[in-house]
Amino acid sequence: xxGARDALCHQALQLxxxxxxxxxLEHDSCQDFIYHLRDRARPRLRDxxxxxxxxxxxxxxxxxxxxxxxxxxxxxxxWVPWRERGLLSGSKDNNREPLNYTDTETNEQENSEGFLxxxxxxxxxxxxxxxxxxxxxxxxxxxxxxxxxxxxxxxxQVTEPTSSARHNSIRRQLNLSNPDFNIQQLQKQEQLTxxxxxxxxxxxxxxxxxxDGTRGNSKACGKLNFILKYDCDLEQLIVKxxxxxxxxxxxxxxxxxxxxxxxxxxxxxxxHQTKVHRKTLNPVFDEVFLFxxxxxxxxxxxxxxxxxxxxxFSRHDLIGQVVVDHFLDLADFPRECILWKDIEYVTNDNVxxxxxxxxxxxxxxxxxxxxxxxxxxxxxxxxxxxAxxxxxxVSLMCDGRRxxxxxxxxxxxxxxxxxxxxxxxxxxxxxIDQIHLSIAVMDYDRVGHNEIIGxxxxxxxxxxxxxxxxxxMLSYPRKPIAHWHSLVEQGLEKCTQATRAYIQDFREFSKNxxxxxxxxxxxxxEYKSAVTNLALRVERAQREIDYLEYLREADxxxxxxxxxxxxxxxQEAEEEKKIRTLLNASCDNMLMGVKSLKIVxxxxxxxxxxxxxxxxxPQKVYFFIGSRNKTVWEFANLRAFMEDSTKPAPRKLxxxxxxxxxxxxxxxxxxxxxxxxxLNEIIKYxxxxxxxxxxxxxxxxxxxxxxxxxxxxxxxxxxxxxHGLWAIHSGxxxxxxxxxxxxxxxxxxxxxxxxxxCRSQDAEASFLLCGVLYVVYSSGGHxxxxxxxxxxxxxxxxxxxxxxxxxxxxxxxxxxxxYNPRDKQxxxxxxxxxxxxxxxxxxxxxxx
Numbered sequence: 001x002x003g004a005r006d007a008l009c010h011q012a013l014q015l016x017x018x019x020x021x022x023x024x025l026e027h028d029s030c031q032d033f034i035y036h037l038r039d040r041a042r043p044r045l046r047d048x049x050x051x052x053x054x055x056x057x058x059x060x061x062x063x064x065x066x067x068x069x070x071x072x073x074x075x076x077x078x079w080v081p082w083r084e085r086g087l088l089s090g091s092k093d094n095n096r097e098p099l100n101y102t103d104t105e106t107n108e109q110e111n112s113e114g115f116l117x118x119x120x121x122x123x124x125x126x127x128x129x130x131x132x133x134x135x136x137x138x139x140x141x142x143x144x145x146x147x148x149x150x151x152x153x154x155x156x157q158v159t160e161p162t163s164s165a166r167h168n169s170i171r172r173q174l175n176l177s178n179p180d181f182n183i184q185q186l187q188k189q190e191q192l193t194x195x196x197x198x199x200x201x202x203x204x205x206x207x208x209x210x211x212d213g214t215r216g217n218s219k220a221c222g223k224l225n226f227i228l229k230y231d232c233d234l235e236q237l238i239v240k241x242x243x244x245x246x247x248x249x250x251x252x253x254x255x256x257x258x259x260x261x262x263x264x265x266x267x268x269x270x271x272h273q274t275k276v277h278r279k280t281l282n283p284v285f286d287e288v289f290l291f292x293x294x295x296x297x298x299x300x301x302x303x304x305x306x307x308x309x310x311x312x313f314s315r316h317d318l319i320g321q322v323v324v325d326h327f328l329d330l331a332d333f334p335r336e337c338i339l340w341k342d343i344e345y346v347t348n349d350n351v352x353x354x355x356x357x358x359x360x361x362x363x364x365x366x367x368x369x370x371x372x373x374x375x376x377x378x379x380x381x382x383x384x385x386x387a388x389x390x391x392x393x394v395s396l397m398c399d400g401r402r403x404x405x406x407x408x409x410x411x412x413x414x415x416x417x418x419x420x421x422x423x424x425x426x427x428x429x430x431x432i433d434q435i436h437l438s439i440a441v442m443d444y445d446r447v448g449h450n451e452i453i454g455x456x457x458x459x460x461x462x463x464x465x466x467x468x469x470x471x472x473m474l475s476y477p478r479k480p481i482a483h484w485h486s487l488v489e490q491g492l493e494k495c496t497q498a499t500r501a502y503i504q505d506f507r508e509f510s511k512n513x514x515x516x517x518x519x520x521x522x523x524x525x526e527y528k529s530a531v532t533n534l535a536l537r538v539e540r541a542q543r544e545i546d547y548l549e550y551l552r553e554a555d556x557x558x559x560x561x562x563x564x565x566x567x568x569x570x571q572e573a574e575e576e577k578k579i580r581t582l583l584n585a586s587c588d589n590m591l592m593g594v595k596s597l598k599i600v601x602x603x604x605x606x607x608x609x610x611x612x613x614x615x616x617x618p619q620k621v622y623f624f625i626g627s628r629n630k631t632v633w634e635f636a637n638l639r640a641f642m643e644d645s646t647k648p649a650p651r652k653l654x655x656x657x658x659x660x661x662x663x664x665x666x667x668x669x670x671x672x673x674x675x676x677x678x679l680n681e682i683i684k685y686x687x688x689x690x691x692x693x694x695x696x697x698x699x700x701x702x703x704x705x706x707x708x709x710x711x712x713x714x715x716x717x718x719x720x721x722x723h724g725l726w727a728i729h730s731g732x733x734x735x736x737x738x739x740x741x742x743x744x745x746x747x748x749x750x751x752x753x754x755x756x757x758c759r760s761q762d763a764e765a766s767f768l769l770c771g772v773l774y775v776v777y778s779s780g781g782h783x784x785x786x787x788x789x790x791x792x793x794x795x796x797x798x799x800x801x802x803x804x805x806x807x808x809x810x811x812x813x814x815x816x817x818x819y820n821p822r823d824k825q826x827x828x829x830x831x832x833x834x835x836x837x838x839x840x841x842x843x844x845x846x847x848x
Contacts, residue, residue, distance in 0.1 A: 220342040221320040222246040222281075224260075224305060228327070230295065230334030237264065237291040237327075239303065241274055243284040244343070250309035250317045255279040257310040258319065264291045265302040265352075266378045266415050269386035276310045295334070298327045302378070304352065307343055320345050321352075353454035353489065354379035354415070356392070356441060359482035360458065360473040362432065367644055369425045371437060372480065373408050375418040379487075380453050382443040387413045389444040390453060396425050397459075398435045398604050410444045428644050430625065430633055431604055432474070436461050441487055454487025515677055587722040587770035589841040590797050591787075594826075597808045600642055601834040607713065607815045609662045610641075610834050614720065614822035616669040623650070627662055627713035627815075628676055630655040634687075656692060657683055661714030662816040662829065663707070667725055667745055674716040679703040682716070682727070684748060696748040700739050702729040709735060710764040710778065710813040721768040722821045728766055728773070735761035740773055740791065758789035764813040767826065770844075772797055776807065776817060783809040796844050807837070 227240040241260055250256045257279065262272040270291060277283035293301060305322040320343035330337045357374040373392045382388045391410040396403045404425060411417035427435060436459020443451045458466040465485060473481050607627045612618055621641040623633040632653040635641040640648065657675050664673035670693060671685040680703035684694040703715045707730050717728040725745040731737045738758045742751040758766075758775045764785070766775040775789040787805035790797060815829040817837075826837035 221248050221307075221345050222343045224307065224322050224341050224343055226305070226339055226341075228303075228324075228330065228333065228337045228339065230298070230327075232295065232334065235292060235294055237293050237298070237303075238288060239272075239291065240288045241285045241305075243282065243286075244307065245282045247281045247283075247307070247319060247343070249281065250319065251279075253279065255281060256319070258283050259308055259310055260285065261306040261308065262289055263304040263306075264293060265304050267301075267386075268381045268415070301325070301327070303327075305341075318346060319343065352378065352380075353487040354441070355484045355486050356439065356454075356456065357482060357484050358392075358439065359480040360469060361480040362427075362473055362477055364429045364432075364477050367426055367428045369427045369432075370422055370480075371425075371439075372422045372482075373419045373439075374482065375416070375420070376441060377416045379415045379417075379441065381415060382451050382453060385413070387415055388453065389413065390415075390417050390441055391444055392419065393440045393442055394423050395438040395440070396427070396435060397438050398431075402438075403435070403604060407442075428603070430623070430650070433460060434605070434625070435459065436470070439485075440490070452490050455490050456485040456487055458485075511677060515679075519679060588844045589770050590772065590802070590844045591769055591774060591805065591839060592803060592842050593805060593840040594807055595838045595840050598836045598838075599833050600638070600836055603832045603834070606812075606832055607662060608829050609664060609816040609818070610829065611666055611818050611827050612820055612823070613666045613669065614820050615667060618822055622666055622671075624659070624662070624664060628658055628660060630658040632671070632687075653687065653690065655685060657685075661716065662711065663714050663717035663719075663728075665718045665720045665725070665818065667720045670745070672718050672725065672745070674703070674718075680716065680729075682718075682743075682748065684745075694748050696743075698727055698729065698741065699750065700729070700741065700753055701732055702727070702739070702741075704732070705730040705736065705760070707738070707760060708763040708765060709761050711815065714816075717766065719766070719768045719818065720821065721770060721819055723768075723771050726768050730760045731755065735759055738763075738766070738773075738775065740793070752793075754791070754793050756789075756791040758791055765815075765817040765828075767817050767819040769819050769839075769841075774805075776814065778813050782812065785810060785814065 222244055223246060224244045225242040227242060229238040229240075230236070231238060239262060241262075244258060244260075247256055247258055257276055258281075259276045260274045264270060272289040274285045274287050277285070303324040305324075307319040307321065309317040309319055311317065322341045322343055324339070324341065327333055330339075354376055355378060356376045359372045359374065361370045361372070362368070363370075371394055373394070376390060376392075379388055379390055389410055389412050391408050393405060393407040395405045406423040406425075408419050408421045408423075411419070436457060438455065438457055440455045441453040443453055445451065456466060457463070458470045460467060460470060462470065465483065469481065469483050469485075603625070605625050609624045611622055613620065613622075619637045621635040621638055623635065623641065625631070625633075632655065634651040634653060636648055636650075640650070655671075658677075659673040660676040660678075661674055664671060666672075666687070669687060671687055673683055673685070675681040675683050675695070680698040682696050682698055683692055684696075685691070686693045698716060705715070706712065707714050707717045707728055715729070719726040719728065723742070725743045727741040727743055729739050729741075731739050736759070738756045738760060739753060740756055741753045743749070744751050756773060758773065762777045762779060763775055764778050766773060768774070771793060773791040774787050775791075776785055777788050778785045785807040787802075788799075790799050790802060792798070810830045812831040817826055817828045819826055824839060824841070826839065828835045828837060
């Protein structure tokens with residue numbers, strides 16, 4: 001059996017090995033026999049294992065050899081050209097300003113989401129260039145980036161065969177369909193080529209408003225990441241929108257459906273749009289768009305990105321916009337430029353409608369305002385052709401009314417018109433602070449109405465640039481001041497004006513309410529004190545009456561009543577004597593008619609007053625504009641008032657308080673007026689010292705109602721005649737009777753008051769002549785204007801003694817009528833016209 005035989009042989013061999021080991025068996029082959037048994041005990045490798053080990057050794061040796069060869073070739077082909085290129089660019093940078101590189105690494109750290117594209121072939125800088133060809137000039141190599149700007153293509157000899165035109169077209173198509181926008185490769189290349197190069201951006205101080213967002217914009221709505229590249233062969237600007245981050249939520253779900261529209265301004269015909277990405281605030285677009293544009297035109301173009309939120313059943317919401325210009329200043333342009341930009345917040349009304357450049361110039365001596373419309377740019381396309389037919393319309397505005405309007409010529413089929421046309425308005429110096437200009441850019445249409453492209457305003461009531469431009473014009477008279485103004489929609493301008501007017505009205509209302517509350521508290525305390533005193537007096541009187549009834553008899557009471565009546569008659573006689581003394585008989589004229597009318601001057605203000613001082617400086621003319629103001633213009637004489645160009649120029653007086661209404665008068669060098677914001681306070685102002693001399697509170701319920709129905713701002717009317725200073729105000733009730741009060745101008749004391757039969761209903765003005773009150777009435781505020789109520793405190797004149805007194809017919813009611821006792825004339829203000837009425841008088845009948 002083979003198994004038993006093997007076991008027997010194995011035992012025999014062990015026995016021989018033991019004998020040889022002990023030395024019992026001495027033979028020459030014992031030592032060889034022991035070594036043979038040891039070799040048989042070791043594990044033996046099979047033949048296939050030996051083959052694999054040898055093959056592995058050979059492959060490893062070959063791999064190391066190939067790796068060494070590849071390192072040598074890479075060093076020769078890549079490192080040497082990059083080093084020379086870095087040296088050349090370094091020498092070139094010494095002769096120009098340092099470039100502004102895009103802070104890609106910083107933006108990637110700030111925006112945690114990765115945006116790496118799939119790997120793409122190595123850029124052109126790593127191509128193998130033949131070193132066996134003649135040397136190429138350094139200027140040619142260094143000017144590789146300037147090829148597009150000069151239109152010269154530099155040829156370099158290469159060892160590879162020249163590709164055919166068909167191959168070039170295929171490569172170009174591949175380049176356009178999938179451009180080399182591999183960010184990893186670009187970063188790796190920048191790190192390799194940056195060794196030994198000076199980077200100017202590392203030595204620049206960071207700006208406060210850089211694009212990397214280290215100092216955040218308060219109106220930023222996220223960031224937009226995109227890449228720009230220019231193809232010099234096809235003359236096309238390639239734009240790849242990569243992604244947007246941190247967009248605001250526009251939907252109720254807390255997300256948005258964003259997409260992006262792209263324009264290359266000023267061309268609005270070519271528009272590109274990305275796909276809509278649903279329910280995300282960090283969309284990744286990865287879409288490429290092409291804009292055919294010559295390289296030389298890039299300096300005048302702007303790339304405009306508008307980020308929208310898609311809404312299926314309503315108007316899409318505008319999230320924000322990004323504007324990129326100055327392409328030639330971008331780092332590495334026209335090669336790939338990776339940019340991060342803040343998305344600026346705008347509203348639908350603030351979308352880009354274009355800009356308008358014009359200059360303002362004002363000549364105060366001639367009263368001439370000149371606006372020169374220079375040009376416009378990037379206007380909104382209003383026609384189907386993608387262009388517009390723009391012209392500019394300029395309106396002179398005052399208190400919401402358009403006084404005059406002018407317009408330029410129409411420029412056909414353009415979005416960047418050039419006008420260079422001047423428009424002139426005549427504006428007096430005293431009215432320059434009350435007007436403003438409204439400029440509208442219109443699109444002319446042959447059929448239908450002309451459309452408004454956009455508007456802007458300049459003046460004291462304008463916003464930001466419009467107000468600054470106007471202030472700069474006034475600060476530098478006779479000098480044209482030009483600025484660019486952004487156009488806005490007309491609705492936004494009206495909304496701004498309405499908001500401003502509402503705020504102003506609310507402030508005045510709050511001020512009036514505060515004053516009324518203060519007066520109410522004063523009246524409450526006064527009424528409480530009066531009621532307490534009255535109760536004490538009533539109680540005391542009751543005790544006295546009871547005592548008198550107890551002591552006196554009936555005849556004594558009769559004698560007392562007769563005595564009281566006699567004292568009352570004596571008091572009335574003394575009062576009448578006092579009135580006759582107060583209103584002396586030195587002035588005995590009465591009005592019989594209005595002879596003629598003379599219009600002295602015309603202004604744009606419908607309310608105001610003007611007058612002379614009949615006692616002190618009778619030649620000077622004082623001009624008050626508006627019903628609420630604190631600026632008084634003083635003219636040397638009537639001729640200087642009529643002609644603005646006549647010298648000397650008017651003197652401007654700024655009061656410490658504003659007047660209310662048009663009832664102010666000047667008497668003996670002092671200005672008397674109703675203080676705005678108070679109920680019945682009269683201020684005496686010294687025009688020479690420019691200080692408040694005295695003040696008084698007019699009694700009798702003055703200032704609680706309008707004096708005249710057709711004068712909506714006058715609550716207290718002051719007048720001057722031969723007897724001095726008077727005040728007229730309305731009594732209690734709606735359209736109550738007028739109350740006439742004589743005031744002592746030196747001490748502002750009340751000398752006497754009369755309740756007249758004249759009512760304030762349908763009244764528009766009044767005046768006093770020789771102590772007689774004449775009230776002017778009109779129906780509905782329009783003509784005819786007539787005097788139908790006359791009141792004489794002495795009773796010497798009645799309405800039956802006067803003929804029918806009519807004024808010359810005027811279209812509107814008078815704002816004021818004042819009598820000048822020195823000139824014997826009436827000074828009036830009617831619808832912006834300053835008028836003088838000459839009067840016809842006669843002597844009164846003698847007093848009985």
